[in-house]
Amino acid sequence: MRVFIVKDYEELSVQAAQIVAGQIYVKPNSVLGLATGSTPLFMYHHLIRIYKEYGLDFSEVTTFNLDEYVGLPEADKKSYHYYMYDNFFRHVNLDQKKIHLPDGMAASVDAECLAYEKAIQECGGIDLQVLGIGQNGHIGFNEPDEKFEAYTHEVKLKQDTIEANARFFADISEVPTRAISMGIKTIMQAKKVVLLANGSNKAEAVYRAVCEGITPEIPASILQLHQDVIVIIEEGAAQYLK
Numbered sequence: 605m606r607v608f609i610v611k612d613y614e615e616l617s618v619q620a621a622q623i624v625a626g627q628i629y630v631k632p633n634s635v636l637g638l639a640t641g642s643t644p645l646f647m648y649h650h651l652i653r654i655y656k657e658y659g660l661d662f663s664e665v666t667t668f669n670l671d672e673y674v675g676l677p678e679a680d681k682k683s684y685h686y687y688m689y690d691n692f693f694r695h696v697n698l699d700q701k702k703i704h705l706p707d708g709m710a711a712s713v714d715a716e717c718l719a720y721e722k723a724i725q726e727c728g729g730i731d732l733q734v735l736g737i738g739q740n741g742h743i744g745f746n747e748p749d750e751k752f753e754a755y756t757h758e759v760k761l762k763q764d765t766i767e768a769n770a771r772f773f774a775d776i777s778e779v780p781t782r783a784i785s786m787g788i789k790t791i792m793q794a795k796k797v798v799l800l801a802n803g804s805n806k807a808e809a810v811y812r813a814v815c816e817g818i819t820p821e822i823p824a825s826i827l828q829l830h831q832d833v834i835v836i837i838e839e840g841a842a843q844y845l846k
């Protein structure tokens with residue numbers, strides 16, 4: 605793990621965007637694994653800026669998002685489909701056919717998980733995976749558990765995740781309780797990983813993921829075993845590392 609502590613969210617976002625841009629520059633047909641949520645928002649903002657100012661070409665890039673809620677249609681403003689199109693996809697020259705998110709409305713969630721995992725493998729796996737981290741140490745929607753879930757699977761969200769995500773919904777009762785998420789093995793098979801952590805509410809999860817033992821109770825801790833992980837941590841989230 606290479607850990608970088610940066611002074612604020614802006615610096616975190618610029619550095620993350622530069623890593624993604626560098627990946628695409630070196631390998632224009634890269635397969636990117638992407639995250640949603642608050643943390644990568646400005647990274648997308650800077651990638652759009654780099655696209656507009658420097659002509660970064662996304663036309664050959666393939667994307668796979670980490671996760672999607674079960675039961676939210678793509679057009680729902682709270683869905684991760686909507687988030688990705690609104691904050692990133694529609695602003696750059698990505699090929700629609702190369703964009704992938706799990707289908708939260710699939711008739712069979714199990715079949716959708718299998719198909720999603722197969723699609724990732726058929727593209728040769730993920731070159732660069734961008735991750736945020738939950739306050740409970742989750743990555744994707746791999747929640748604290750007794751074992752690491754391997755591949756793309758259906759998740760029952762933990763109460764603390766539902767509470768953390770309630771800020772995006774009018775009422776906590778509207779937060780879906782299930783999601784489809786890439787598994788830990790899917791994530792660990794990515795050639796490179798960038799983990800982003802912003803805000804003092806992530807400080808404990810970051811400390812446990814980076815400095816303590818590897819345990820499925822802190823899913824992000826498994827990244828200690830990955831050969832090529834960059835962790836970019838804003839000062840507030842890094843407060844226990846100093």
Ligand code: F6R
Binds near residue numbers: 638639671738
């Ligand atoms: C989202 C995802 C989640 C988030 C995590 C942090 O696609 O996979 O693991 O990265 O919940 O969310 P924020 O950034 O909103 O604090």
